[in-house]
Amino acid sequence: MTYRKKTESKKGRANHIRISPQEKILHAVNIALLTSIMFVCVYPFWYVIIGSFSSADAISAGVFLWPVNFTVHTYQEIFKKGDIGHAFLISVCRVVSGTVLCLFCCTFFAYLMTRREMLGRKFVYRFIIATMYVNAGLIPWYLTMKMYGLRNNFLVYILPGAMNAYFIILIKTFIEQLPPSLEESAALDGAGFFQVYRSIILPLSKPVIATCAVYISVGQWNAWQDNYFLVTDTRLQTVQLILYNYLHEAEQLASSMRSGMVTENAANMISPAGVRMAITVITVFPILCVYPSLQKYFAKGIMMGAVKG
Amino acid sequence: MQEYSVMDEGIVPSKWNAxxxxxxxxxxxxxxxxxxxxxxxxxxLFSWAYAFFKYQLGHPITDMPFVGLANFRKLLAQWQEVARVLRNTLAMSFLNILCTPLPMIFAIMLNEVHHARxxxxxxxxxxxxxxxxxxIVYELASAIFSSxxxxxxxxxxxxNVQTGTDILGNNDIVWIFQLLLGIWKGLGWQAIIYLAAISGIDQELYDAARVDGADKMRTIMHVTVPGLMPTFMVLLLLQVSNLLNNGLDQYFVFYNPSVADKIEVLDYYVYKIGILVNDYSYSIVLGMFKTLISVLLLFSVNGISKKVRGESIV
Known part of the structure; x- marks a missing residue:
């Protein structure tokens, strides 16, 4: 451990603890293994990025480290088609509104659950927690959404996930370990239930709220089932579904190429592979951007969950 | 309450009322x-009622013919098909369970890196x-593994151009390939929880091991691994309780006709029967079975956990 290394460097050989050559080899092997695992995790992303900036012939001839015959033509074609920009907007809208709504519901409800005076508190809490284990299945879910009139309705993206038992548990656990004196003194100052929530609980719960916000927004960004099964209106399509559609279009394009029916210019300008790579980059771009700076929140979230057990 | 009301009858009941x-x-x-x-x-859950009817689009349930257990009998009649889907489901789940130690090993390896950055x-x-x-995983995979x-x-x-086969359409290696994709996606993430657990292990245990002259490997085997066992057991049990829940996403995106035989897991099958075949009632029956067995598994696993570890996991 780091402790050992410190003593080592301080006292050098005089210390009776030394790193044997065997351990040195072990350490080198370890680093090498981890580095290759890291490479395997990151390289596919890199490959798709450089592929999307390379020409069609270059992709089929092989690009490995840097874009070959650098071109932004594929991106131009995609943005010319226009639907990706709109889908991007819809995705951003669903991420923002879905996250805000879910955060409001979960924090408010979690705070409510810390009020011991509440009638039937145990039952209400269990009623919500049990939703984690109740899963009616795909068709029942589909039929119910249809019944509510959520087909081709933006609300289908944000309403169903608004109450999330897991986040409620996290937030409730967090609120419970806040010093109760703060709340009490605020109450003595005449702050009501809602005021305490707004000016005491929300500001103090920032760490857990940030963690949940990050989880919810990534989930919202990646969600596709609601779009795929319930939204056929192209004006409401999200980026994930556009990605899926292009994937199928690209396959059609490829198959029609095999049967020799494709128009010349499509084959020369952009290959299906290039289009798919570019769309992939556009879809994954927001995550690649925000992810490294938010990583600590992810780690925090899973540890909070672990504490709960 | 009684005492107070004797002392001050006027105020206390109203206080209680408040x-x-x-x-x-x-x-x-x-x-x-x-x-x-x-x-x-x-x-x-109320839609489960359709399991006893012949579902007809656009009709209220009162107009649908009641068929009793016919949809359940279908399950037995098509047992061969169901057995194949169950085989795929269990194969994927067991392979995943076999790989539960990987994130732990990865976390231990990562913990040995001294360079913090x-x-x-x-x-x-x-x-x-x-x-x-x-x-996205599918797009990445097809950019690399497709023909x-x-x-x-x-x-x-x-x-050797002629051997340039399409790995995504290779029926012989579907399970292993999907397993590897799952590991690729989840390894680093699942390791975080073990890293947290490692930092929770008592430092004195390491000191004691060193005083006893244990080398690195022995320290890991006798201090770190035992320290991680509780976390490992919880995650393992949770995975067992999810035996039938492989999730739809992965198998939906990687589905193609040439691997259909081996990639159709229960979640995919429920989707296929419901959305593609349009047999809502039968799909609901399949979903019901999946949910009921999952809840049963969860309770039994929780029971085992209570007995063995003295605490529940849910």
Missing amino acids: RTRRGLKYLLIALPFMVLAAAFYYVP YKKFIQTATTLPNFISWF GGLIAVIQGRFG
Whole structure:
């Protein structure tokens, strides 16, 4: 451990603890293994990025480290088609509104659950927690959404996930370990239930709220089932579904190429592979951007969950 | 309460009333949230009733012919098909269960990296795949493994173009391939929980091991691994309780006709029967079985956990 290394460097050989050559080899092997695992995790992303900036012939001839015959033509074609920009907007809208709504519901409800005076508190809490284990299945879910009139309705993206038992548990656990004196003194100052929530609980719960916000927004960004099964209106399509559609279009394009029916210019300008790579980059771009700076929140979230057990 | 009311009869009952009133107020505030949760988690359960009818689109349930257990009998009649799907489901689940130690091993390896920034860097890079959708995973995989992908290009460079096979359509290696994709996506992420557990291990145990002359490997085997066992057991049990829940996403995106035989897991089958074949009632029956068995598994696993470890996991 780091402790050992410190003593080592301080006292050098005089210390009776030394790193044997065997351990040195072990350490080198370890680093090498981890580095290759890291490479395997990151390289596919890199490959798709450089592929999307390379020409069609270059992709089929092989690009490995840097874009070959650098071109932004594929991106131009995609943005010319226009639907990706709109889908991007819809995705951003669903991420923002879905996250805000879910955060409001979960924090408010979690705070409510810390009020011991509440009638039937145990039952209400269990009623919500049990939703984690109740899963009616795909068709029942589909039929119910249809019944509510959520087909081709933006609300289908944000309403169903608004109450999330897991986040409620996290937030409730967090609120419970806040010093109760703060709340009490605020109450003595005449702050009501809602005021305490707004000016005491929300500001103090920032760490857990940030963690949940990050989880919810990534989930919202990646969600596709609601779009795929319930939204056929192209004006409401999200980026994930556009990605899926292009994937199928690209396959059609490829198959029609095999049967020799494709128009010349499509084959020369952009290959299906290039289009798919570019769309992939556009879809994954927001995550690649925000992810490294938010990583600590992810780690925090899973540890909070672990504490709960 | 009794004592107080003797002392001051006027104030205390109203105080008690205020408390009840407040409790009631909180309950009323909670009500809309409960309705919201019920609407999206519990109400769909009523659709299970369709399992006993012949579902007809656009008709109210009162107009649908009641067929009793016919949809359940279908399950037995098509047992061969169901058995194949169950085989795929269990194969994927068991392979995944066999791989549960991997994140733990990865965390231990990562913990041995002393250079803090490099460690952080590896961690950031390896957790990234967890945050992308399966669509993206599919796109990445097909960019590399499909017949025109990177692997094929490399094979072509070495001159064996004819062997440039489409790995995504190779029926013989579907399970292993899907398993590897799952590991690729989840390894770094699942390791975080073990890293947290490692930092919770008592430092004195390491000191004691060193005083006893244990080398690195022995310290890991006798201090770190035992320290991680409780976490490992919880995650393992949770995975066992999810035996039938492989999720739809992965198998939906990687489905193609040439691997259909081995990639159709229960979640996919429920989707296929319901959405593609349009047999709603039978799909609901399949979903019911899946949910009921899962809940049963969860309870039994929880029971085992209570008995063995003295605490529940849910």
